[in-house]
Amino acid sequence: MLKVAAIGLASALVAMQLKQVKTEYSNYIALAAGIIIFSFTLSKLDVITETINQIQSYISIDSVYMKTLVKMIGITYLSEFSCNICRDAGYSSIAGQIEIFAKLSIMGLSLPIILALLDTITQFLS
């Protein structure tokens, strides 16, 4: 944790310094810092996905639901990362587009699950 905080802080300070001299380099530094910090979160995410699979093996949940859950997490993380980089660069319109697309793709992912839910409900009722 200490390493991540130190890297984030150092890159923020360096980027701040470069903002007056050359603005585009501060965006590059922010991008590089984001990538480096993500490589640290990757190891943590490995543990999380392992436990999710373990939980799934204990409880007999259909694997489709777990897969879409993990996919949703991935989509949100990716769109969040790219949205913030675009906002840092000052182009919040592009960030808005990415966000809208991410929300729609998540909705698209969840549609079959909603249908399955409605099917089970209609079976109960009829």
Place this chain on the structure above:
Amino acid sequence: MDIDLIFRIAAVGILVSVVSQVLKHSGREELAFLTSLAGLVLVLFWVVPFISELFDAIKKMFSL
């Protein structure tokens, strides 16, 4: 891979800004532009493989 990437980018940024200032004052505008372009290409050359590695990791991790 670690923090040195950030310091390298910072170094390139400072170097390019100094060189372009010098070139601007000595009257050669287009050279200043070319040096900043070269700095941009160099930084992109370092950062782009990391970006592709990041996106591959995300794709593999979340089976997108």
